[in-house]
Amino acid sequence: EAQVTQNPRYLITVTGxxxxxxxxxxxxHEYMSWYRQDPGLGLxxxxxxxxxxxxDKGDVPEGYKVSRKEKRxxxxxxxxxxxxxTSLYFCASSPLTGTGRDKETQYFGPxxxxxxx
Amino acid sequence: GDSVTQMEGPVxxxxxxxxxxxxxxxxxxxxxxxxxxxxxxxxxxLLLKATKADDKGSNKGFEATYRKxxxxxxxxxxxxxxxxxxxYFCALSSTTSGTYKYIFGTGTRLKVLA
Numbered sequence: 001e002a003q004v005t006q007n008p009r010y011l012i013t014v015t016g017x018x019x020x021x022x023x024x025x026x027x028x029h030e031y032m033s034w035y036r037q038d039p040g041l042g043l044x045x046x047x048x049x050x051x052x053x054x055x056d057k058g059d060v061p062e063g064y065k066v067s068r069k070e071k072r073x074x075x076x077x078x079x080x081x082x083x084x085x086t087s088l089y090f091c092a093s094s095p096l097t098g099t100g101r102d103k104e105t106q107y108f109g110p111x112x113x114x115x116x117x
Numbered sequence: 118g119d120s121v122t123q124m125e126g127p128v129x130x131x132x133x134x135x136x137x138x139x140x141x142x143x144x145x146x147x148x149x150x151x152x153x154x155x156x157x158x159x160x161x162x163l164l165l166k167a168t169k170a171d172d173k174g175s176n177k178g179f180e181a182t183y184r185k186x187x188x189x190x191x192x193x194x195x196x197x198x199x200x201x202x203x204x205y206f207c208a209l210s211s212t213t214s215g216t217y218k219y220i221f222g223t224g225t226r227l228k229v230l231a
Contacts, residue, residue: 004160031217033219035221040223041223042206042221042222042223042224043161043206043208043221043224044221045218045219045220045221048217048218048219050217056216056217058218059218059220090160090161092160092161096217104149104151104166104168104210105151105163105166106153106161106163106219108153108160108161108162109160110159110160111159111160
């Protein structure tokens with residue numbers, strides 16, 4: 001089954017304790033991205049990657065890191081989490097090439113709910 | 118920078134009512150436009166999209182037309198069902214100066230009553 005998986009789905013942590021949220025896709029998509037969803041603010045893009053070893057900042061990259069060492073994986077790293085990073089996080093992937101309905105369509109993971117105390 | 122503005126919710130309708138959710142955008146270049154839907158407890162999924170001016174996207178009875186002259190992409194459905202209750206997001210892909218960002222609106226919650 002074609003899908004984007006994220007782990008963990010729920011996480012409670014404390015300020016300053018480094019954490020990683022994993023994201024993996026099995027659709028051979030070039031493009032991967034991380035978003036955070038907050039009430040009243042919609043989805044905001046944190047980082048994205050157009051291919052292996054190519055990453056770029058979205059609109060809210062502060063406090064986050066990413067890496068893209070393999071095409072299928074795109075982990076999100078919070079080196080020193082703070083309470084303002086409490087949010088619902090989504091990973092997504094998308095093909096950049098090809099024709100038809102799939103091109104530029106993002107496929108989202110189920111989300112990771114993070115609480116930073 | 119590029120942006121998406123959509124009407125605030127919640128929108129509450131009776132079953133079989135007509136739905137419109139407004140979406141306008143600001144963008145340089147020629148973005149693709151999208152509507153995504155989020156059901157409770159789930160990730161977003163594509164509802165429909167349009168890639169150039171005057172294109173109409175449609176799916177599951179929903180429609181939206183890419184209007185470049187009014188920079189709009191309003192979502193419509195002729196007769197909503199209880200199962201359409203969800204949060205709807207308008208979005209665009211912004212591809213300028215070598216970047217490839219997606220910009221989302223704030224979302225509109227729809228509640229359909231039986």
